[in-house]
Amino acid sequence: MDKPFAITLDPGSSLANKTGSWRTFRPVYLDRLPPCNAACPAGENIQGWLYHAESGDYEQAWRALTENNPLPAIMGRVCYHPCQGACNRQFVDSAVGINAVERFLGDEAIKRGWAFGKPMKRSGKRVLVVGAGPSGLSAAYHLARYGHAVEIHEAGPFAGGMMRFGIPKYRLPREVIEAEVQRILDMGVTLKLNTKVANIADAMKAGHFDAAFLAVGAHIGKRAFIPAADATRIVDAISVLRSMEGEEKPMLGRRVVVYGGGNTAIDVARTAKRMGAEEAIIVYRRTREKAPAHDSEIEEALQEGIMVKWLSTIKQADAGEITIEKMALDDKGFPQPTGEFEKLAADSVVLALGQDVDLGLLEGVPGLEVKNGVVQVGPNMMTGHAGIFAGGDMVPSERTVTVAVGHGKKAARHIDAWLAGEAYAPPPKHEVATFDKLNSWYYSEAPHQVRPVLDIIRRQSTFEEVVQGLDEGNTQFEARRCLSCGNCFECDNCYGVCPDNAVIKLGPGKRFQFNYDYCKGCGVCATECPCGAIKMVPEEN
Amino acid sequence: MSFQPVKFYQTGTFTVGNRLLPPEERSVQAQAKRYNSINSGHRACQGCGEALGARYAIDAAMEAVDGQLICANATGCLEVFSTPYPETSWQVPWIHSLFGNTAAVATGIAAALKVKKQQGEPRNIRVVAQGGDGGTTDIGFGCLSGMFERNDDVLYICYDNGGYMNTGIQRSSATPPAARTATTMAVGAEPGNVFGQGKFVPAIAMAHEIPYVATATVADLRDLEAKVRRAMEIRGARYIHILVPCPLGWGTASNETIRIARLAKETGMFPVFEAEHGEVKSVLAIRHPLPVEEYLKPQKRYAHLFGKTPQVEVIARLQELADRNIRKYGLLDGGER
Numbered sequence: 105m106d107k108p109f110a111i112t113l114d115p116g117s118s119l120a121n122k123t124g125s126w127r128t129f130r131p132v133y134l135d136r137l138p139p140c141n142a143a144c145p146a147g148e149n150i151q152g153w154l155y156h157a158e159s160g161d162y163e164q165a166w167r168a169l170t171e172n173n174p175l176p177a178i179m180g181r182v183c184y185h186p187c188q189g190a191c192n193r194q195f196v197d198s199a200v201g202i203n204a205v206e207r208f209l210g211d212e213a214i215k216r217g218w219a220f221g222k223p224m225k226r227s228g229k230r231v232l233v234v235g236a237g238p239s240g241l242s243a244a245y246h247l248a249r250y251g252h253a254v255e256i257h258e259a260g261p262f263a264g265g266m267m268r269f270g271i272p273k274y275r276l277p278r279e280v281i282e283a284e285v286q287r288i289l290d291m292g293v294t295l296k297l298n299t300k301v302a303n304i305a306d307a308m309k310a311g312h313f314d315a316a317f318l319a320v321g322a323h324i325g326k327r328a329f330i331p332a333a334d335a336t337r338i339v340d341a342i343s344v345l346r347s348m349e350g351e352e353k354p355m356l357g358r359r360v361v362v363y364g365g366g367n368t369a370i371d372v373a374r375t376a377k378r379m380g381a382e383e384a385i386i387v388y389r390r391t392r393e394k395a396p397a398h399d400s401e402i403e404e405a406l407q408e409g410i411m412v413k414w415l416s417t418i419k420q421a422d423a424g425e426i427t428i429e430k431m432a433l434d435d436k437g438f439p440q441p442t443g444e445f446e447k448l449a450a451d452s453v454v455l456a457l458g459q460d461v462d463l464g465l466l467e468g469v470p471g472l473e474v475k476n477g478v479v480q481v482g483p484n485m486m487t488g489h490a491g492i493f494a495g496g497d498m499v500p501s502e503r504t505v506t507v508a509v510g511h512g513k514k515a516a517r518h519i520d521a522w523l524a525g526e527a528y529a530p531p532p533k534h535e536v537a538t539f540d541k542l543n544s545w546y547y548s549e550a551p552h553q554v555r556p557v558l559d560i561i562r563r564q565s566t567f568e569e570v571v572q573g574l575d576e577g578n579t580q581f582e583a584r585r586c587l588s589c590g591n592c593f594e595c596d597n598c599y600g601v602c603p604d605n606a607v608i609k610l611g612p613g614k615r616f617q618f619n620y621d622y623c624k625g626c627g628v629c630a631t632e633c634p635c636g637a638i639k640m641v642p643e644e645n
Numbered sequence: 646m647s648f649q650p651v652k653f654y655q656t657g658t659f660t661v662g663n664r665l666l667p668p669e670e671r672s673v674q675a676q677a678k679r680y681n682s683i684n685s686g687h688r689a690c691q692g693c694g695e696a697l698g699a700r701y702a703i704d705a706a707m708e709a710v711d712g713q714l715i716c717a718n719a720t721g722c723l724e725v726f727s728t729p730y731p732e733t734s735w736q737v738p739w740i741h742s743l744f745g746n747t748a749a750v751a752t753g754i755a756a757a758l759k760v761k762k763q764q765g766e767p768r769n770i771r772v773v774a775q776g777g778d779g780g781t782t783d784i785g786f787g788c789l790s791g792m793f794e795r796n797d798d799v800l801y802i803c804y805d806n807g808g809y810m811n812t813g814i815q816r817s818s819a820t821p822p823a824a825r826t827a828t829t830m831a832v833g834a835e836p837g838n839v840f841g842q843g844k845f846v847p848a849i850a851m852a853h854e855i856p857y858v859a860t861a862t863v864a865d866l867r868d869l870e871a872k873v874r875r876a877m878e879i880r881g882a883r884y885i886h887i888l889v890p891c892p893l894g895w896g897t898a899s900n901e902t903i904r905i906a907r908l909a910k911e912t913g914m915f916p917v918f919e920a921e922h923g924e925v926k927s928v929l930a931i932r933h934p935l936p937v938e939e940y941l942k943p944q945k946r947y948a949h950l951f952g953k954t955p956q957v958e959v960i961a962r963l964q965e966l967a968d969r970n971i972r973k974y975g976l977l978d979g980g981e982r
């Protein structure tokens with residue numbers, strides 16, 4: 105024994121003592137579904153693309169975004185951003201301006217000329233897409249990526265659908281639509297304009313198509329019966345907005361009354377104002393709270409001097425004047441006539457009462473089911489007729505650009521599987537990273553960055569874009585407000601806070617691993633993970 | 646202020662690391678190859694604040710002096726759970742002293758190193774002494790005060806878990822009022838530890854006018870690391886007092902350790918500051934002010950305050966203590982008094 109005085113054992117490291125045996129719960133890393141992602145009708149991985157924007161890698165962010173949605177510059181302008189309504193940051197201060205960052209990425213892509221990759225393989229299959237609105241464009245993009253030959257047949261003279269013939273320029277400049285459509289066509293998608301499909305079966309046969317995706321939208325303005333003298337101009341909102349795209353601008357007069365409470369009513373009233381109407385008045389039978397139009401748009405309209413008669417219906421239209429009846433809400437919240445009348449000066453009345461679908465092209469197709477004027481589809485977006493899929497405004501939907509884009513993507517996945525004789529099974533969804541799963545202590549105070557708005561004079565007289573974009577600085581700031589809900593953003597907290605040094609750091613981009621030899625299962629890491637990417641689960645035995 | 650927090654960048658410097666910060670602004674604990682001065686396999690309880698605080702502090706000291714460090718360690722949990730002979734978790738030169746004499750042992754090591762330096766030792770080897778609150782504020786207090794008074798070149802770190810935890814949770818002079826321990830049971834007219842006794846050693850250390858005194862908690866890593874780094878830049882006697890929650894002694898869930906430390910700071914129950922030569926230089930401001938109940942309620946050692954008839958008067962007295970800290974150190978305005 106040549107040990108020092110009084111030493112009888114060799115010194116050793118405590119690594120010999122595997123404290124993992126103490127554990128009754130074990131921490132596991134997981135990815136939870138961020139609420140923004142869960143709420144996005146286009147199924148974007150918002151948290152995923154914000155992650156790249158946070159570090160300033162905008163191209164990577166744009167590529168991650170366009171995995172799911174090929175139209176970010178459009179979405180960044182017209183999407184009603186249900187993601188922001190779900191964003192967990194609203195419980196800290198206010199939601200992340202996802203839409204503003206999306207727009208920046210979309211605009212940056214146009215500015216820098218970023219292109220989509222060419223499809224890697226060719227399937228040899230041909231798919232007909234009817235309608236070049238957002239749903240058709242989205243389907244075409246995804247189908248092309250799967251390697252199918254895609255042809256879009258569009259009745260109108262331009263691509264874009266309602267984004268072009270409905271949504272006014274001051275919200276969506278046409279160059280933006282053109283750039284994002286062109287990028288899809290550059291992938292090898294064929295677009296045939298002024299090509300109305302009169303009968304889908306004939307069109308498929310003539311073009312030797314293996315499958316079709318229908319996305320013809322809803323373009324027939326709903327009418328309401330208003331007793332009218334001959335001299336009154338009664339027009340429908342969709343025609344007015346559509347004619348804004350042509351040579352002959354609509355003649356509406358000095359005093360324009362718009363009938364309806366949806367976004368179309370708002371858009372047409374704002375358009376009339378810009379066309380020089382002295383008075384643009386919206387007449388709607390319910391209240392502001394009940395109006396289907398988004399409140400932000402009502403607000404913008406009011407700022408521009410649009411007037412609104414809430415709780416009012418049009419009873420009669422005479423030359424130069426209309427009669428409206430006041431309504432009152434009953435106990436159930438429905439508007440009821442009061443017998444109280446009022447006269448309003450009006451040169452024209454624009455009806456914005458919603459749209460119906462023109463189903464002419466489907467005549468004689470067996471198996472189709474039409475309910476409430478829209479075509480019924482299964483969970484795979486296929487109609488009752490095998491091989492014919494449909495999406496967007498012509499099927500049951502909230503009728504937004506984003507839903508239309510989502511339908512296009514979903515349909516493309518199912519068409520791809522169907523063409524291969526298979527069925528597409530969506531991967532199981534992760535549990536949602538609700539706010540209670542987060543540890544919000546760790547997030548910096550960071551106020552929401554507001555997008556600048558055009559001055560009011562120009563908003564009333566020109567079609568210049570009203571809402572402007574963020575610059576690079578505040579885009580990055582806004583992106584960094586993201587809490588990264590449910591997905592590790594490599595903050596090193598778990599690695600740092602473990603009293604047992606039982607977390608292994610694998611290096612940038614590679615995340616972490618638990619060392620279960622020593623982890624005692626205290627749960628500190630899970631509690632201190634800011635974003636809820638660790639869960640404690642009971643040990644089996 | 647030793648620590649300049651970085652705001653924005655998602656989590657700024659609140660988290661241990663942050664991929665958005667430049668590498669030189671990241672913490673010692675975030676490094677993939679940190680020292681791990683106290684390694685895995687130790688026998689501390691699940692979620693032990695002391696084990697964590699010791700790794701935070703000693704790793705930061707090692708980083709500051711390039712690994713040229715010797716530690717003297719008083720008897721107490723930290724020593725017992727890390728070094729059951731013949732095993733040890735320490736990956737630094739480390740000596741176990743007695744319960745009460747760590748400061749003196751460290752003084753001796755520092756003196757020996759000084760002599761060696763005069764004899765041509767090329768390295769700058771530095772000394773840290775560490776112990777629990779019992780070993781520091783009670784039994785080791787004479788040695789500690791002597792070390793301060795002589796301005797010996799030692800950084801003394803006290804890990805304050807508010808009691809003699811290793812021997813079964815007895816009261817120390819750092820046990821807060823009203824807290825239940827094995828020797829201050831939650832029985833009688835005034836259950837728990839008495840008001841008006843005990844001591845706050847950081848203030849006593851300041852009274853020695855030593856070059857550097859600081860307090861910290863395991864909930865603010867970046868602040869703690871900066872204070873250790875600052876302390877190692879200075880020669881002479883230095884003292885850092887770190888609040889380290891003890892799940893067993895405080896009756897808290899093992900996963901709550903950091904949260905509880907954070908609440909101690911946020912409610913004002915534990916003031917976090919730094920002082921030079923007896924003068925407070927900076928405080929870590931309260932971020933989201935909270936009533937003391939938030940801190941007390943999750944701890945079983947205060948459970949008797951929240952029974953069928955809540956002890957509102959006792960809680961009010963504790964709130965008064967917190968309010969006094971807030972006033973005294975300017976905890977709501979970052980120390981601008």
Ligand SMILES: Cc1cc2nc3c(=O)[nH]c(=O)nc-3n(C[C@H](O)[C@H](O)[C@H](O)COP(=O)(O)OP(=O)(O)OC[C@H]3O[C@@H](n4cnc5c(N)ncnc54)[C@H](O)[C@@H]3O)c2cc1C
Pocket residue numbers: 182183184234235236237238239240257258259260263264265266267270271272299300301302319320321322323345367368371462465495496497498502503504505506508
């Ligand atoms: C005024 C207005 C403003 C709106 N604002 C917004 C907004 O801000 N945000 C939002 O999310 N949504 C908005 N919407 C709704 C949104 O525009 C639609 O939900 C969306 O465009 C529907 O997309 P889609 O692809 O289904 O159909 P559409 O966009 O309507 O496109 C259908 C296309 O099919 C073509 N087509 C029709 N029949 C045939 C045929 N037989 N053969 C060939 N082609 C045919 C049409 O010409 C059209 O181009 C607005 C709608 C309107 C009317």
Ligand SMILES: Cc1ncc(C[n+]2csc(CCOP(=O)(O)OP(=O)(O)O)c2C)c(N)n1
Pocket residue numbers: 695720721722723743744745776777778779780781806808809810811812817
């Ligand atoms: C002189 C002497 N008295 C008593 C003890 C028994 N003893 C060992 S550790 C300890 C308590 C340690 O308390 P503290 O210093 O606060 O450290 P903690 O265990 O709480 O971390 C006591 C009383 C001893 N080792 N030596």
Ligand code: SF4
Pocket residue numbers: 138139140141150151154190191192193200202585586587588589
């Ligand atoms: S904070 Fe980020 S990840 Fe969480 S919901 Fe908002 S945008 Fe999505």
Ligand code: SF4
Pocket residue numbers: 131601602603604605606607618622623624625626627628629630692
């Ligand atoms: S903090 Fe460490 S010991 Fe505790 S559960 Fe997490 S990995 Fe295990």
Ligand code: SF4
Pocket residue numbers: 133591592593594595596597598599616629632633634635636637638
């Ligand atoms: S604590 Fe940080 S590093 Fe660890 S899993 Fe959570 S986000 Fe990732």
Ligand SMILES: [Mg+2]
Pocket residue numbers: 777778779804805806807808809810
């Ligand atoms: Mg103690």
